[in-house]
Amino acid sequence: MFSGAQISLYPMTDDFVAVILEAIAALDPYRPSFRIETDDLSTLLVGPPDQLFSAMRDLFVSAAGHGVHCVLAATVSRGCPGEPDDPICTPISDSRYGRPLDERIVSALRQVEAAPKTGQVVAAQFSLYPLGSGHHMDEIYGCIDFLKSSGVFERSKNFCTKLRGDAGAVFATLGEAFLRFGAPQGHVALDLKVSANSPSAV
DSSP states (O other), X not given: OOEEEEEEEEEOSTTHHHHHHHHXXXXXGGTTTOEEEEOSSOEEEESOHHHHHHHHHHHHXXXXXXXXXXXXXXXXXESOTTBTTBSSOOOOOOGGGGSOHHHHHHHHHHHHHTOOOOSOXXXXXXXEEEOSOTTHHHHHHHHHHHHHTSSXXXXXXXXXXXXXXXXXXXXXHHHHHHHHSSOTTSOEEEEEEEEESOTTOO
């Protein structure tokens, strides 16, 4: 299935070039499975949807580990029709993603509980857009129920949900929201901002 993300990284430091290049190097273990392209605006990751948020986690934790205020902005998509890599909207082949909503919530919570600890606290806000589903509001409300039980839910905001916690659990929660909610055969998009070491954290 076509899945990927356009990621832009913003380290608030005069030494931003070194921080960005080191963070991109943290993606090296994913290169056998992903197409990775970097230009002057963003880094493109195209590859397996179940590894996408682990790759973003490792990139961001590398940058945030410098102790400077750092922000990641990403547009994430799966099943997008019309892409040159996948001209037809290909469904997720793993049958676990087509299960009833309550079962998906339980499975998602288990994955978050098993997430590795990174030692890096992050805040994130995101919006999930399950397209091509006749019951998209059911999927959104189910995702909200999952988020409120995830252990990293902070609060609902206008147009998005805010998370806070260890980067391992936060990125695992984002990944489960992306993978398990929305029709397996449909297009799902996610708009994401992640911040660490902010001087204005409240």
